[in-house]
Amino acid sequence: xxxxxPPYPPAHDAWRFPxxxxxxxxxxxxxxxxxxxxxxxxxxxxxxxxxxxxxxxxSIDEPQIVDAVDAGCSTMAAGVEPVSVDGxxxxxxxxxxxxxxxxxxxxxxxxxxxxxxxxxxxxxxxWLDDWxxxxxxxxxxxxxxxxxxxxxxxxxxxDGEPISxxxxxVLTGCPVPDTLLRPDEGIARNA
Numbered sequence: 222x223x224x225x226x227p228p229y230p231p232a233h234d235a236w237r238f239p240x241x242x243x244x245x246x247x248x249x250x251x252x253x254x255x256x257x258x259x260x261x262x263x264x265x266x267x268x269x270x271x272x273x274x275x276x277x278x279x280s281i282d283e284p285q286i287v288d289a290v291d292a293g294c295s296t297m298a299a300g301v302e303p304v305s306v307d308g309x310x311x312x313x314x315x316x317x318x319x320x321x322x323x324x325x326x327x328x329x330x331x332x333x334x335x336x337x338x339x340x341x342x343x344x345x346x347x348w349l350d351d352w353x354x355x356x357x358x359x360x361x362x363x364x365x366x367x368x369x370x371x372x373x374x375x376x377x378x379x380d381g382e383p384i385s386x387x388x389x390x391v392l393t394g395c396p397v398p399d400t401l402l403r404p405d406e407g408i409a410r411n412a
Contacts, residue, residue: 281393283342289334293327294395300327306404313370314363317404321359324401328352344391351379351388355401358384362404374405 281287300323306316331349339345358377365372377384385397400406 281342281345281348281391283338285338286334286342286345289331290393290395293331297323297327298398301398301400306400306406314366317359317363320401321356324352325356328356348388348391351384354384359404376402
């Protein structure tokens with residue numbers, strides 16, 4: 222048989238013994254922790270308010286520019302992705318040039334944005350310069366490809382960093398399409 226449970230509440234007072242003494246130092250630790258937490262919260266709120274009201278170097282955030290970038294990226298994707306540069310035929314340089322022409326047109330439309338507006342969003346002009354570097358590298362590649370059909374594309378670098386890494390780090394929501402960075406895909410695979 223199972224022993225019955227003791228009656229609840231217990232027959233004797235559970236708190237009949239005084240609590241153990243607490244050192245006064247714990248009070249200061251608790252106060253210090255509360256002050257540190259309050260300072261951290263205030264610093265976080267101030268940082269968020271300042272970051273939200275200023276132009277961040279890591280992102281293009283001016284609404285008119287963002288709209289233009291979104292429209293241009295859609296145009297670029299629609300014009301670049303369907304043009305396959307894969308394969309080893311004589312038409313390859315022309316197809317690469319067709320892709321590059323789409324990019325050139327989109328970048329030109331972005332450059333038509335008011336200069337003061339562009340300047341107000343700090344990374345935008347640098348981002349456009351990177352697009353120009355990519356276009357120039359693709360033009361150079363096409364020229365080399367016409368004389369050497371097995372030429373390989375080298376992605377431009379700035380300060381030792383691949384240009385696509387810099388461009389994608391700007392947080393535009395417009396990553397560089399892979400086909401622009403690898404126009405030699407078929408050549409590299411068949412080499």
